[in-house]
Structures are given as structure tokens and as C-alpha cells.
Amino acid sequence: MSRQITVLSWNFENNGAGDTAKRVRAHEMLVSLNPHLVLRQEMWGSDANGNETMYQLEEVLGLRGWLGAKACTAVFADQNLFQPLREWPATGPMWVLPPTALTLRFTPAGSQSTPLAVASYHLNYASPTTRLAETEWLSTWADKKWTAPEGETVRIPALIGGDNNSYPAPGLDGDVPLPTLEHIADEPHRLHRSYPGPDGARVMDTRPDEALRTAGLEDIARHWATNAKDGERTAMSRTVNASATHGPDSRIDRLYATADLLGAVTDIDIIEVPETMSDHHIVRLTLDTDRLSDILNRQPSALQQATA
Template sequence: MSNFDGDAFRVVSWNVERNGAGCGGSDERWHLAMDVLAALRPHVLLRQELKRADMHGGRALWAEAARLGGHTPFLAEAGRESANQTGVYIDRDLCQPVEFHQYTAGMWHPVCNPVVRIKGAPGKLSLASFHLSFFCPDQRASEARRLTTLGGPGKAAIIGGDCNSNPHRSDDEKAPLPVWSKIDDRAHFEHRTFERNGERVSDTRPDEILAGERDRRPPVFKELGHYAATVLDQPEALAPTSSLWREDQGPMRRIDRIYATPQVAQALTRLEAIVNDDVREASDHCPVMATFSLSRLRRVLAPDARTAA
């Protein structure tokens, strides 16, 4: 696990299944998840499956913010067919919120997107939590294209979430693509494959759209697991993240990922999937933590640095 030095800026993305709700309404898993997060001490937390966190005046949302140490919470509205919401928590001592957006059109789960200024940095940093469709490869591709608008020219962004799909550079991964002939769950096959060149293949399109390089052009985002493994020589950054619970859908995959615009990625120092007994009990997903050098991040957020990147 990363050392907590004074130059660290920690961003965690975590899908806590059903927001920690257990059988019979038990909240034991939620409390365990909060213990995990309190130990990680994120400056930014990108959350998925904040199920019904807006109920009772946002009671669950504010309770989580308090357990993080008094972070400022942001919550996107629920989708039309899902009560699982996306949210972002920011450390108010380091990040000053200046804007808040949410994106609903065409999204299975609306995207939560606050924009902040990091103290000591002149430029703005866009932060987004997303949760792509679990059942429709075509919708995931459309959702990924929507997310590319957060990484347009001159923008600085860190986005993360549950991609419900595989990284496109499969040869580099610790977990190879599924062998679908060995997986009996037909619905899962339909959810996670699409047709390419006349055959059904694993869905990697969201990652291709967000972080693929085409015609020698740079990607919109750097996928930080691949960046850490190849640029920072951290092969453990490619550890799979889900599912910790299910075995009927094949081996674990790296479906939870964090992306950053290329100039922001240059400030990354470490990327890791956190897994221990508490994580396994709290959720079927591992939290993913990206640690940046705060001093480098402040430099790349200068307007002239963003333009040059």
C-alpha cells in the first residue's frame, strides 16, 4: 500500500456493492467499507453504487462524508431504471469546488462531475465518477464517447469507475480475456461480448475509445493501470478487480479503472488495486487507488502546461 507522504494526492475509485446493504437491512458491510476507506485516506473518492444515497435528505451521503473526515460530497441523480448513483467526495482542505455537472442523456447511470481547484494550482481539475451499463455493449461504447468530452483540448481530468468491460491491451494484462466457451452464463456472454469481423469477442471498446491510440494520435486519456505498469514499471497495477464473490462468470477481470488526461497522468506515482479480507467482505469489487505527486500535479495544472501537453 502507498506511503502517506506529504506530496501525495490520493484518488480512490470504488464500487461498493449496493452501498454496503446486507441481508435484512444490515449495514455491517457499509461500516466495513468505511473502515477501509478511512485507512486509505483519499483526497478524492469516486464512488459507484451509492444506492438511494439521496433519501432522507442525503443521510447516507453525508454519513459517508463524515467517515472520510468531513469531505465535501457530490451526488448524481439516479437513473430511470437503477437506484445506484455515482458520487464524488473531495477533501475540502485541499480541493476547492468551483463547478458541478452531471450527465444523464444516454447514460445508464448519470455521471457525477465536480470541477475543483487544488490549492496552490491555478488551473481547474475535472473529476468524474462513472458506472457504465452492465448489460449493453453498444450503450457502453456510447457512454465512453460521452466521457471523452471531459478530456478535450486544454482540459485536465481524472475520471474513474466500473467499466463493466475489459482493457483493450489484453496481451499486457495479468488476467487474460475470458474464454467464453468455458462460461455457462449465457446472459453474461450477451452482456460482455459484441460482434467484430463476424465473430463474438470480449467487449474492449470503452477502453479503446477512452485510451486507444489511433493513426499515431495520442489518446484522450491515459488508462492509469497500463501507464503505471509500462511507464512506472509497476506490473502489479494490472491486478484484476472484480468479481471477488462470483465464480460462475469466469476468473476475475480488471473492470474497475481510473483514467487521466495525458498531462495529469505524468504526475502519477503509483496505481494499485487494494485487496484484503475486509475488502472481500465489504464488496465484490476492489478499490483502485491512484497516487499522484501533488507538486507535479500543481505544475501540470498551470494553464501554460495544459496547453503544451
């Protein structure tokens, strides 16, 4: 029987805001979901005292962790399934909250398999202009290269996830509706979540989503909701609850993958957490290990064509 692996992406609010017991409870909740790969955002303070908090979270999760620059983001991985091949500390000049990015080999696929580019990211909160520039640099994870055993240089598959602080482009039934400026009571936040359109009127910010999909990184929830046999729509559930200041429910936390990985997807959904725990919910993705291994063992020319 084919195994499943679980990928979680979560912006845990302020990393528990210094409350160690709360932080441990939050990560014990992640453990209950049996994750093999965790993409975390808001890792504030995890680098203090020689990365003391980071090591604590590794112990709770039972996963190896990598903490990105400025303790903004992190990746945790099951070392029985993922072998680190390279870290990417230089992720571009525009980041306010730098991502954590790695090249990982999925070890069940074998030592000669094509690796994955994996990144946890957090786009800028306040500036739509900065977010777009950050997204343009984020798109480079769909363009990482690897030298195959035959000597051919190939583009490798990518899996990235995080807090986009912006909305998915509308157009799919069942997705969380795009708000309007009038739905957002907080005036500064109206600025944060919109940009001037061609006629000068402000438009809700969907540009990061559009940019990533232009670069060949598909919104996995959108893909699954469109292609699942049962017409599953919970993939596109809210990831942030409505609030008096920030407006209606929104789906700002998303996972993206290059098209070559979509055949390994078996489900994606949202795990809601109490607002007393965090202001963001958890995005959960499951992948079929056999399908993933097959994808990573395609001939290099097939991978190159799939990502061209």
C-alpha cells in the first residue's frame, strides 16, 4: 500500500509571544497531524540564546529544523524521508521577512532521484509594492537547477508555502470571496491590501498569486478544488478569520508547487485552530509517496519539459 506524506504550512502568531507553554502546545498540535515537512512563519525569537527555541521545537516535532535569516521563517523535515543537499541563505535583496529555502532529496525516491526546492516564506505585511517584488524573487524557486547523474542540467520541482498577506485571484466557485475596500474597516489596512489600478481606483491585491502562477507555481488548493473527483472545496477554506479591522474571512496562507508535482497530490485542506492559539489556520497537504518517487525519477528531459 502506498504511503502518504503530510506537509503543513502555518503562521503561528508571534511564535507564541514568549509563552513557552503555549508554543509547546501549538507544536504538539502539529505533531498530532503526523507531519513529515513543516513550513513555519513568524519564528520571532527562535535565534535567541544560541537558537534555544529552535532546538526546543525540533524536539517537540521530532523533525530537523532550519531557521531562516532574522528568525522570520523555518522549515522542519523528517530526516527519514528528506535529505538536505543545500541551504540557500541568499534569497534575494528585497525581503523584509526572509524565507527559509533548501534543496532536499526525497530519500524513498533513491539516491539518483531529482531533488526538490522547498521554501517557507512570509510576504510583507504593509506594502503591496514590496510584496510584488518579493514574489518576483520567490518565483526563482521554480527555476532552480540540478545536475542529473547523466550530466544534464535540469530544472527541479518546487514546493513552497507561506503567508501571502494578499488574496488569491478570483474566478473559482467555492473560493473565499475577494473583499472590497469597504469591507475593511481599518484605513491603514485598506492601503496594505490594495494598490492603485490603471484608472487610479484601488484594487484588492491579488498580484502575488497571479505572479506565482505566471511563473509556473500553481496554487495547490485551487488545483485540487478544480480537479478532485468529488469536487472538493474545503481546500479553499479560509485561513484567517474575519475581524472588525481586517475585513471578511480570507485565504492568504497558501501552498504552491510546480506543475510536475501536482500528480502526487492526494488532498489539501485547512485545519482550523482556536483564535486563542493563533490568528492563522494550518494548511495541510498530503502527497502519495509512490507517485512522488515516480515523478522524481523521470528522465531529466521529461522533468525539463514538464517545467518549461
